[in-house]
Amino acid sequence: MYDVTGFQRDLLYIIAGGDEPHGLAIKDELEDYYETEISAGRLYPNLDTLVEKGLVEKGHKDRRTNFYSVTRRGQREIDARADWEAEYVDHPISVNA
Template sequence: MFEMYDLTGFQRDLLYVVAGLDEPHGLAIKDELEEYYEKEIHHGRLYPNLDTLVDKGLVEKGQKDRRTNIYAITRRGEREIEARREWESQYT
């Protein structure tokens, strides 16, 4: 069974960004993370990690048009975020 702790910190941040935006495309996600990290996020890092989230069933990938994919959090992804927040709240 998958648990949130199986994700890298970067993948967890990706999941939170996808959850917080309305069907974002890759560049919108990239822009949000670059603002947070204050450095460039390369496509070779972004898209394989998004694909990992899709493969784990946390994010859905769809097509806006022929060239643009959009992403959305799944119910499972929402549950994992909620479980993580509950766990974190024990220590803050």
């Protein structure tokens, strides 16, 4: 996952956590996380890059709506990233009181 940006990694994580989300659902999740508006001009080229890299597949729900799903390679990259992070960062369970 060394050759994707942090934004693209976040896209990949959102797609992996969804049930074949469409572009606007992904955009909404990102806007909630980043607390700022994400333009289509930023979103869709980055989604296309993930498709080109073989990390994500793009399908069609209808003539106007695409959906996205993580490929096996994409899932392997997510798993490898989680393993790498675990070597350096202890993720204790946090409890909000």
